[in-house]
Amino acid sequence: MRTRPPRPALAHGPGSPAISRRRLFGAGALAASSLSLAGCSTPLAAGLLGSELDPGTVVFWNLFGGGDGVRMQDMQAGYREIYGAGSLEATTLTWGNPYYSKLTLATVGNKPPDVAVSHLTRAKPLWDGGILDPITEEDLASVGLSSADFASQPWEAQITDGQNIAIPLDTHPFTLFYNRDVCEQAGLLDGDGLLVDLTGMDTFEAALEEISAVTGGIALTVANVAEIATPWRFFWTLYNQIEGVTPFLSDDGATISVDEDAFLEVTSRTQSWVEKGWLNQGLDYATSQTQMFTGQAGFYMQGEWEIATAQSIEGLDFGMAPIPQLYDQPAVQADSHTFILPRKDRTPEQRQQAMQFIKTMLEQSMTWAEGGHVPAYVPTFESEEFQSLEPQRYYAPSADYAVYDDAAWYGGSGSTFEDTVGAQLGLVQQGSLEPERALQVIKEQLEIYTSTPSPL
Incomplete structure (x- = not known):
């Protein structure tokens, strides 16, 4: 664990050693x-x-x-x-x-x-x-x-x-919202009206297919137009469900250490869901909600703070659940x-x-x-x-297995890192950028930050 020397006491004025x-x-x-x-x-x-x-x-x-x-x-x-x-x-x-x-x-x-x-x-x-x-x-x-x-x-x-x-x-995790009316028609509710266990990629993809058959269109919405944080939260959740993955950033943000195979697996899987019609190709933040709220989709992934919006919709019967474990271990992006x-x-x-x-x-x-x-x-x-x-x-x-963004002076919620990476992930979902190219662009765009010491 890295240690630091004792800090000098704060002093006021331009000569203060505490303000270099x-x-x-x-x-x-x-x-x-x-x-x-x-x-x-x-x-x-x-x-x-x-x-x-x-x-x-x-x-x-x-x-x-x-x-x-x-x-x-x-x-x-x-x-x-x-x-x-x-x-x-x-x-x-x-x-x-x-x-x-x-x-x-x-x-x-x-x-x-x-x-x-x-x-x-x-x-x-x-x-x-x-x-x-x-x-x-x-x-x-x-x-x-x-x-x-x-x-x-x-x-x-x-x-x-x-x-x-x-x-x-608090902990505020990325979360799965579901439309009960749609999910009931898809046979995905238990006797208490709660979402059935969807652990495992095959099980979850089968659920997407069932929902798509009910809606006649998409099953899951994840905002990705004029929105960069949501694509990052979606990716970081699934990425960390893969056992043994490396941090995206190491050395306090000086090194890009992302597991490239895992990156390509998650982004390729995302594109495959779009191609099958299960996941939206392009929706902004508000419309991604509306699709689920109005029964045009069964699932919607977003931070749990959107509970207030869902509760304000008259007549909407919705539920919330942790993001299912689709890979090797439970994980969910959070702050x-x-x-x-x-x-x-x-x-x-x-x-x-x-x-x-x-x-x-x-x-x-x-x-x-x-x-x-x-x-x-x-x-x-x-x-x-x-x-x-x-x-x-x-x-x-899901707060028990929350995964936070890697430490970096340009990282964290609402940061330059999330803006940079989330924008490219959004383009992957839209189908305008292949996963391999997205990874290359991310590395190129982050280079100026990884090679610059913290300004603090």
């Missing part, structure tokens, strides 16, 4: 690659420019929109109800690279939030860039937490250089939302205050779970309330 020219210019480069600071929200500008806040106020940044944003606001309101209206200043910023660039800039400028949200796959590059404070066992214990309070998969995944770098809120402590000077009281905010949010994980995410906080996951929640309880076991 490399980190400062690297952060600027990241911001330039996404969005400029022009048009930042007022709280962000206040953080960077140094306006004073009440020392009892927790400053919290997140990137949640849509239904997640509404639920996070409810959880923030829960914190304010306990600690007072002025106890929290929460800011929501643009999802993806813009968010992480602004968080980095604020931290190297010595004005980060007290607590922030990060995808687990984006926390590791932040840590490697010196942007995060470790979270010690003492920090956890100060608010009555321990590592045993968290699901093992995301908890073990966040440990880096022997340190805890993030506290997982986790986590809480992080951006690097800054903190008194013991300020550390405990930040940890108490995190603990209070974890205690409201049931609100979060209603939006589809699988709780990482064990007391919530094991509660009778969550274990009886439908359809969440049916796909929740």
